Amino acid sequence: MAENTFMLEIVTPEQILFKNEVQFLVAPAVEGELGVMRNHAPIVAALKIGVLRYKDATGTQQKIAISGGFMEVVDNKARVLAETAEHGHEVDVLRARAAADRAKQRLNMRDENINYARAQLSMQRAMARLKAAEAKVD
Structure with missing residues (x-):
């Protein structure tokens, strides 16, 4: 070492x-x-x-x-x-962006059937993947 x-x-x-x-x-x-x-x-x-x-x-x-x-x-x-x-370098940027967009849509909905905590975690995971890939984060 x-x-x-x-x-x-x-x-x-x-x-x-x-x-x-x-x-x-x-x-x-x-x-x-x-x-x-x-x-x-x-x-x-x-x-x-x-x-x-x-x-x-x-x-x-x-x-x-x-x-x-x-x-x-x-x-x-x-x-x-x-x-x-x-x-x-292995992150599928298009897939990560699509996941972030889906999470963003769920977070913006006013529906009591939406699990907002789950949507927030999904957004955080997608954003981390995009940052690791050094992709532009919207």
Whole structure:
């Protein structure tokens, strides 16, 4: 392991999405963004829907859309257990925009049969996916 890196592992129920050395990461914690670098103090944090950013060992910044979960940091290893996670460069931007539009329409309806909490979560997931893809967010 390089002198200024630590191991980052991102796991979903379906797969190990990422496992490699990184220089730093910024995670969307429930209490606000949480930055981690090598030799960070041990911590466990709840994550919310958002974009996890990290700089890989070569110095390139990468983004991953996640929809909640937990992160544990201990002994220069950060482990993210996410409900879902998707690399920004793999996001289907048209599909994410369509999901955001559907959620926006549901949120603007005045219908008691609409589950507004579910629509808000759907909007947040779509927006996180678009931000991770670095697509223009309306």
